[in-house]
Amino acid sequence: MRQFIERHTFWAIVIAVVAALFLWLIAAVWPDWLIDALGRKKTFVNTLLNGITLGGLYFLVASGFTLVFGLMRNVNLAHGSMYLLGAYIGYEVAEASGNWFLGLAAAFVAIGLSGMLLQVLVFRRMEGDDLRQTLVTIGISIIAADLMLAVWTGTTYQFQPPEWLFGAASLPVVSVIKASGDPVYIKYPVYRLSVLFVAVAVGIGLWLFLNRTRVGMMIRAGVNDREMLSATGVNVQLVFALVFAIGAGLAGFAGVVGGTALSIAPGEDLRYLLASLIVVIVGGLGSVTGAAIGALLIGLAEQFGLAYFPTYGVVLTFLIMVVVLAVRPQGIMGER
Amino acid sequence: MNARSLFSGRHSVSDIHPAAIATVVVLIAYPTFASDFFVFQIGAYSLILGTIALSLMMLAGYGGMVSLAQMTVAGLAGYLVAILGDNSVEVMGLDWPWWLFVPTAILGAALFSAFVGAVAVRTEGIYTIMITLAIAVAFFYLVRQNYVLFNGWTGFAGVEPPTLLGVYWRDPVPFYYLSLAVAGFFFLAVLYASRSTFGLGLQAIRDNPRRMRALGYNVTLHRIVAYFLSGLIAATAGVLFVWFNGRISSGSVGVGIVIDILVIAVIGGIRHPVGPFLGALAFVLLENFAIDLIDRERFNTVIGVAFLLVVLFSPDGLIGIWHRIRPRLRIGGSTRSKSGRVERVDRHAAGSLEQT
Numbered sequence: 001m002r003q004f005i006e007r008h009t010f011w012a013i014v015i016a017v018v019a020a021l022f023l024w025l026i027a028a029v030w031p032d033w034l035i036d037a038l039g040r041k042k043t044f045v046n047t048l049l050n051g052i053t054l055g056g057l058y059f060l061v062a063s064g065f066t067l068v069f070g071l072m073r074n075v076n077l078a079h080g081s082m083y084l085l086g087a088y089i090g091y092e093v094a095e096a097s098g099n100w101f102l103g104l105a106a107a108f109v110a111i112g113l114s115g116m117l118l119q120v121l122v123f124r125r126m127e128g129d130d131l132r133q134t135l136v137t138i139g140i141s142i143i144a145a146d147l148m149l150a151v152w153t154g155t156t157y158q159f160q161p162p163e164w165l166f167g168a169a170s171l172p173v174v175s176v177i178k179a180s181g182d183p184v185y186i187k188y189p190v191y192r193l194s195v196l197f198v199a200v201a202v203g204i205g206l207w208l209f210l211n212r213t214r215v216g217m218m219i220r221a222g223v224n225d226r227e228m229l230s231a232t233g234v235n236v237q238l239v240f241a242l243v244f245a246i247g248a249g250l251a252g253f254a255g256v257v258g259g260t261a262l263s264i265a266p267g268e269d270l271r272y273l274l275a276s277l278i279v280v281i282v283g284g285l286g287s288v289t290g291a292a293i294g295a296l297l298i299g300l301a302e303q304f305g306l307a308y309f310p311t312y313g314v315v316l317t318f319l320i321m322v323v324v325l326a327v328r329p330q331g332i333m334g335e336r
Numbered sequence: 337m338n339a340r341s342l343f344s345g346r347h348s349v350s351d352i353h354p355a356a357i358a359t360v361v362v363l364i365a366y367p368t369f370a371s372d373f374f375v376f377q378i379g380a381y382s383l384i385l386g387t388i389a390l391s392l393m394m395l396a397g398y399g400g401m402v403s404l405a406q407m408t409v410a411g412l413a414g415y416l417v418a419i420l421g422d423n424s425v426e427v428m429g430l431d432w433p434w435w436l437f438v439p440t441a442i443l444g445a446a447l448f449s450a451f452v453g454a455v456a457v458r459t460e461g462i463y464t465i466m467i468t469l470a471i472a473v474a475f476f477y478l479v480r481q482n483y484v485l486f487n488g489w490t491g492f493a494g495v496e497p498p499t500l501l502g503v504y505w506r507d508p509v510p511f512y513y514l515s516l517a518v519a520g521f522f523f524l525a526v527l528y529a530s531r532s533t534f535g536l537g538l539q540a541i542r543d544n545p546r547r548m549r550a551l552g553y554n555v556t557l558h559r560i561v562a563y564f565l566s567g568l569i570a571a572t573a574g575v576l577f578v579w580f581n582g583r584i585s586s587g588s589v590g591v592g593i594v595i596d597i598l599v600i601a602v603i604g605g606i607r608h609p610v611g612p613f614l615g616a617l618a619f620v621l622l623e624n625f626a627i628d629l630i631d632r633e634r635f636n637t638v639i640g641v642a643f644l645l646v647v648l649f650s651p652d653g654l655i656g657i658w659h660r661i662r663p664r665l666r667i668g669g670s671t672r673s674k675s676g677r678v679e680r681v682d683r684h685a686a687g688s689l690e691q692t
Contacts, residue, residue, distance in 0.1 A: 135643075136648065139641075143637050143640035143644065145636065270591050274469070274591075311481050311483065314477040318471070321467070325455055325459070
């Protein structure tokens with residue numbers, strides 16, 4: 001943090017100003033001129049929270065993607081298919097057992113295993129060959145999308161999550177003061193807040209895993225010098241299969257989490273693949289912190305675009321990408 | 337095959353392979369023995385898709401840059417034709433004369449392609465794929481959501497080619513010859529360009545950008561120009577594409593078809609300009625006749641499996657398969673050692689699909 005401020009004083013100031021502005025916008029009761037300019041405060045706060053929670057969801061998907069790519073240089077463009085397959089499997093299990101959490105676990109395990117299979121059968125055979133990996137995984141995602149369409153048809157599915165996760169919580173944020181003087185508090189769905197909570201927990205967990213555990217150390221060493229790591233007696237292939245399983249499992253996990261917040265339908269695979277692509281391009285390939293920053297930026301851009309200028313909303317996401325690439329081609333947290 | 341003789345670099349009349357002449361004769365005589373369906377839906381459509389894939393082949397094969405935005409460039413040209421020209425949807429349709437809107441559409445889309453290049457060339461390899469894919473999808477969502485310029489989800493209908501010299505150019509036979517002329521022109525242009533100073537520079541940059549930079553070449557500019565030129569090809573095909581369909585909508589630039597272009601180029605082979613056309617023909621034939629084999633709904637599985645098999649077993653696509661079986665057919669052929677050497681060199685190229 002302190003290092004960052006010293007090295008990038010200008011950006012630190014910009015970030016601090018923007019953060020302060022947002023905090024003021026959330027905390028203050030809006031004066032009339034602001035309401036005239038931006039609309040009701042409730043819309044703004046809801047959009048902000050939607051953006052942050054969507055960013056959390058994007059982080060869950062993109063962190064797995066960036067973990068696999070950044071550490072093993074495996075380009076898995078079937079990551080979106082894993083998200084969708086995880087959602088479907090989780091749905092089936094949750095429906096059959098009546099337990100939402102069982103669905104969540106099943107999605108994580110099943111997609112983790114299929115990811116491990118993919119690593120052993122496909123990626124191990126074409127190590128270091130980005131383009132072929134890309135093409136093969138595109139082929140796999142085309143087939144997977146079509147087969148999922150055949151099995152689960154074009155219907156939209158909706159989860160039945162546990163009740164205590166649903167409903168709205170009253171936030172300690174005042175939207176307007178009534179004529180009588182009573183403050184009106186903003187309400188927000190509990191589930192979306194818990195998505196954010198889970199995303200933060202997963203992010204911290206990943207960081208601790210990579211930076212504070214022995215296996216994480218092995219993984220980072222293997223990225224830098226695979227031969228040397230295997231010479232020290234570590235089973236490199238086993239470590240990499242494990243990482244792939246975690247990355248893929250996260251996609252399946254996110255499938256259930258995202259499928260509950262929104263819905264499951266064909267085409268979602270591409271949406272989340274693209275979200276993870278843009279997130280890691282903006283954040284920097286291979287950096288979990290970068291994925292978090294990128295996911296937050298893209299989630300906010302998408303929601304604010306949708307709320308305030310719907311027809312050109314996409315352009316905002318795109319602009320962020322172009323600006324980041326122009327300034328830092330390797331992404332915000334990327335290293336060259 | 338014509339591929340080999342044209343690839344060798346020398347080209348006097350006596351060098352042209354008989355197979356090349358035969359192919360040209362068959363292509364020109366095609367409408368005399370084929371039905372309208374085969375001329376229009378198979379022939380012209382393959383040529384148009386092949387030309388769009390050709391622009392990708394040029395970037396990927398010679399430049400080592402796999403751009404997924406080629407269909408987007410073609411789609412933008414198509415949209416510009418509908419916006420600047422005439423359509424039946426009462427949105428936009430500025431009604432410019434054709435000799436004005438066709439060059440404008442092509443040039444505009446090519447400039448957009450150069451812009452895509454400018455964004456993408458600062459990075460390499462998988463980054464290029466991701467960025468161009470992201471641009472393609474951003475464009476898709478933009479045209480789907482924007483009703484003022486692009487008429488949203490529905491897009492434009494009733495986009496007609498002009499009637500010129502007393503010929504209605506959307507009739508199957510004239511349209512086929514128009515597509516053939518465009519495809520043939522760009523096929524030869526890409527072949528010529530690949531042997532020009534610019535093309536050789538591009539291939540050298542593909543193989544070793546650092547060395548070329550050290551030699552004083554402007555690597556970034558070379559690459560952006562390559563994007564611009566490939567944009568000209570894709571945009572011209574895009575104009576034909578919108579005339580072929582008579583309509584253009586957000587679905588015309590959707591993710592599915594964006595990836596189809598990559599599938600076509602890879603199935604055919606990205607080493608030689610013939611590849612995209614072979615791939616397009618295979619794709620269109622599969623698209624039209626796979627329903628006779630299986631349920632129409634499962635076309636994507638068929639094309640996906642075909643794509644996967646080609647990527648896994650013949651990294652050079654259909655051309656690669658041909659090159660592999662040819663030595664067995666012709667024992668002791670004099671070109672064998674030469675082709676072997678060429679392939680070995682290419683295998684180390686950055687844009688090569690061969691496993692290193």
